[in-house]
Amino acid sequence: MSGLGSRLFRGLGFWGGRVMLSRFEKTSARAVRANRNTLVKLLEANSGTEFGRKYRFAELAADPTGATYRAAVPLSTYDDYIEFVARMEAGEQDVLVADELLFFAVSSGTTGAPKLVPTTKKHHGFTFKYMGTVVQGVINRRLHRQGPSERGVDLMTFSGGQQMSSGGVPIGGATAEAVRRMARIVPHLWNSPIEVYTLADQPSAWYLHALYGLSNRRNQFVEAVFAPHLLEWLRAAEARWDELVDDIENGTLTKNLDIDDELRSQVMTLHRADPGRAAELRAAVAHGFDGFLSRVWPHMTHLMTITTGSFATYVPALQRYAGDLPIYSPSYGATESFIGVGLWPEHPERYVMATDPSYFEFIPVEHFGEAQPSTVDMEGIEIGRSYELVVTNHAGLYRYRLGDVVRVVDRFGEAPVIEFLYRRGTLLDLVGEKTSEDHVAFALSGLEGLVSPDELVDYTTRVDVDASPPRYVVYLELESGTVSNTELNRAADRFDQRLIDANPTCEGFRRNGLLGRPNLAVVAPGTFERLRTLIASGDLPTSASQLKVPRRVDDPRQVQLMSEAVIETV
Template sequence: MEGKFKKYTKNPRKVNERILIKILKKNSNTVIGDIYDFRNINTVEDFKEKFPITDYSYYENYIERMARGEKNILTSDEVEYFSHTSGTTGKQKLIPTTTTSRRIPSKYMAFLINRYAFNEFKKQWNYEKGLMLADITNTNYTEGGIPICSATSGGINAIEPILPYLYTSPIEVMKVKDKEVASYLHLLFALKERSLLFINGVFISNVVDLFRVLEKYSLQLVRDIKRGVISRSLNLNEDVRKKLNKYLSPDAYRADDLTLEFKKGFKGIAKRVWPNLTYIGTVTGANFSIYDEMLNYYTDNLPVYSPIYAASEGTIGINPYVKKVEYVIIPDTVFYEFIEQKDFNCQNPRTLCIDELSQGGVYEIILTNYSGLYRYRLGDVVKVVDYFNSTPSIEFLYRKNQALNMVSEKTTEEHLTNAILKMVDNLKIKLIDYTTYPDNSISPGRYIIYLEISDEYKENSILEAEFDKELSLANLAYGRARQSKKLRRPKIILLKRNTFNKIKELLINGEVSKNQIKIPRVVVGKEKIITVLKENIIK
């Protein structure tokens, strides 16, 4: 697999064009293929000329038909399941997934990621199991009987037979919907594994939450390990409890070891309870960087490997570097086009191919995939930071729709995260999480920053001044808007503890996978989240 990847990255344009033609010919007998005459599209130029740039709204009616069970609408393949997005930029989208669209990237995720991790950590590698924060919960089914689940759930389902050989958690744990209960059970079985090799989670925020559950329930976990049964106080289906108890047996020796370590506190706890723990595998970087220091507290700066850059719509990049967050675009998973930053707001922008990007350039990704999306604006903005052979290596910057733009200042997730991190560092505050809202109820308008911190803090005015200063430095356009009084000073609203946990539960109840949760950084149009925020303001 590694040899094929290196070969593909030497001539990415040729590989990528071949993928496009293969997709179009495969789907030429579909409804969409007939409309746009896929049979007679033979070049990238033909495709760009005949097919418009699209977004999700273009596909909604087609996807509704597919959900009812109609065939050959957007793709000739059977829909294996619909993956639903996390909904951070609006209402949830249903993205069709086919066997082909799942299998092609899975070879990278199953083999190449492990190869890069092994190459980096082979001196410490012990071939033992890891803790995988994943779920295989199908939330529901479409009218036509097709499962709806997260993309990660679908991927775990596909490798179900080999799960016991890779991970500490029995499959029943991955079917528990309650996030805190599932985290508790993941920990229970992982703590019994003294030689745990790694911890994997979709997003770094989920791994931080796992350690918070460890801190909260450490005494109860020790009791369960000592007795070899799951606590009756845990809110768990009785049949599931019986199945899971069969995997357990009393282990007083391990319980005593854990008790000694927990009494020392939770700073650096990871390596103390799992001496062979080698790395954390999870998506980090960009707006997730606010969680880095929180995780470092528990892991004592254990390496974090951000292995893959993927969305429900397609797997885009793989990270061969382990110790930095940078992704090489994968030439054979989807067909790519890129919009230059200067053309982001154009109605019909010119697009570039994979070999036409410039180092240092900032681009929005457009993709055509195997499951029925064509010239689809993903909304992700990336920067080319290097090359791997002849293929661009990129850094994810932000989601285009997760921005504040009240007077053309275009404050992105990246700007907000940088300013928040600087503020909490300057004021020595421990951040839990944050989100924002553009307030136009007054003139000039202002940003509202909802902030949950672990300390008591009375001086909101100091927070506001510091955030305002750092955001002006992070986004010069915002700074100019403040100087010219087009925006007034931001308002920071402090939240009660566990507010963001309540938001996560709200998202889970709204059918987001518990392992795919991302806190939206801008909550425009998210009335249920806004209600939770308002109910948890510290007066």
């Protein structure tokens, strides 16, 4: 498509975003009925499946309130679907869902072994609907974009590979599949050619994304799925800045890349010497990299990445590079369902729930431990209370306990406005204290002056039941490599107090000698990159851009890797 065609394409996206945002707002005004209608349509569409016949979906669809459905169908977890999924892998139809499977998404496995999640065209389409239109409408309205956007830098990848099930159904990470199916429109949205997104070597991919991105002074955004990936790319660009600028100035390509001759030749075909741009780039960082993005790209309006929950830990370091540019957290979702849209960039923790990706239920926090707790739907939620989300989606999951715990902070029309708190599978719970991912992130955020937020590369935790009393181990990788033992001791004391402030239950157990002081352990540079490599080397293809560092490591190989990398501990 020509340059004019690309502008027309982006223009359609601009106006489509305005229309779809308006529709989303109107639907939110009647969210309770809209979400119940989603359930009725799901039950009708899947009434002929094996699961639908067993639970008499055709009859349940006659109740527009959803109460009969909630009473008849039990709550479920992934273990309840393992046998069904195995049959679907073999190619069997009409087991859980009537629609043909598009692929099996591989969950990131943050809270356990990777899971194969059935994905249909309709289920998959909600990500495109909301990210491609509604979110663009928010950007246009809230981030002062006055017209169709220019291109930007995007850091997704589909290098995780793809397998086929025995029945011929593709298996791959959901993010990778999204990009793979967008291949034809990538050149009209982002700088890098599609081949860069297939690179298995992440440092080489980071370099090429930076090379193409820095060459274009008109970029308006930089985006990555998760905040740590965006931060990692920015740090990589800073570390290789001179190399990048030299390549832009001379039209060359460094030999320090793990790419084949074919891609190198293609890059050289598209890459031209630009001494003027190189001079601009050198001037932009003459006094350092703080706030350099708006100097490098004068037309930039925002950074976009998910900063939900523990990812908020990375915001201070991102803000160092972003300066006054807003960091927009556009959406909240999981492999099993798209969930909500961030309508207010100034409140990145808040998301308005969508009504059509799934029928949503809510388990009150006091009933989490029950096997079949009672639930409420969007009508029954109360502002200020916390709930575990339950989804019935368009791909064969029925009353599925997602494990995500959210707090309802408001309503937008009738739609719940929620904040993600933590994922139940990542709780540190040695003696009944139930420390959450959110509690740990809060404690880490208070180490400024001891371990600066923009020094933190990444972190994870484990429980040490061999210690007496048992304790948490918090592994930290720092940009500077390490800190003195004295500083680390002070940081450990501060972390301990902040953790008690966040989760007062810990205090009683600490006082009674049932729970030990957390152990802070600084690991060698590059440890978390090795951890990601280890996780990605599993049996199932996992996209690098989808891969989240687990906030708790239990796998013996992961624990060994982290333990052997410790260079300072208290």
